[in-house]
Amino acid sequence: MSTAERTRALRRRMVAEARRAVVDGGLQGFTIEKLCERVGVSRRTFFNHFASKEDVVLGIELNADTDMLAAFAAGAVVPAGLAPLPSVIALVIEQLHVAGIDRADEALVRRVFEREPALTARFLSATDAQIAKVADAVRQRFAWTDPTDPRARLVSEAAVGVLRVSAGVYFADDFDETSGPRFDELLDTNLRLMTAAITTPDQEGTL
Structure with missing residues (x-):
């Protein structure tokens, strides 16, 4: 798997986890820290891909x-x-x-x-x-x-x-x-x- 493919897979995983979290408990039902923990990434990695919690839920990627x-x-x-x-x-x-x-x-x-x-x-x-x-x-x-x-x-x-x-x-x-x-x-x-x-x-x- 190439670096670009790994990046896309990681982004898709973060988006999917964030959406499931919203469906289960609403937008206020999870934090970026909890999402990072579930996906296995750091806050720094998160903000390399998404500007906010709302954006990861909507799949709005930075510079995608x-x-x-x-x-x-x-x-x-x-x-x-x-x-x-x-x-x-x-x-x-x-x-x-x-x-x-x-x-x-x-x-x-x-x-x-x-x-x-x-x-x-x-x-x-x-x-x-x-x-x-x-x-x-x-x-x-x-x-x-x-x-x-x-x-x-x-x-x-x-x-x-x-x-x-x-x-x-x-x-x-x-x-x-x-x-x-x-x-x-x-x-x-x-x-x-x-x-x-x-x-x-x-x-x-x-x-």
């Missing part, structure tokens, strides 16, 4: 995708010939390949929000900050240098829409992983549907 976004902005990570929106969806798929995706973990997240609905505001704030980072990377990749040009933000928000709709299908309680499409396949299909819907007058919505 900085290198990938920088490489994307420079024209790497995904094929150079892709248009802006497909390039962002390809970036999301690449991130999923690195981080993985787990339906059981998503169910745990829902239980966390049910137990601590106040965390929703922090999650939405972090999501908006992430969208802004992606928009900056898109702006650099496609040389949209005018600060008043809204295209990078529009592309990033559109990608979030594709991601949200795809997640709604994939994480539904009645979704069958054995027969249903992979998440990246859902993303690709919904991207094509969206592209067709906004570029053709076809009322049937065919591809």
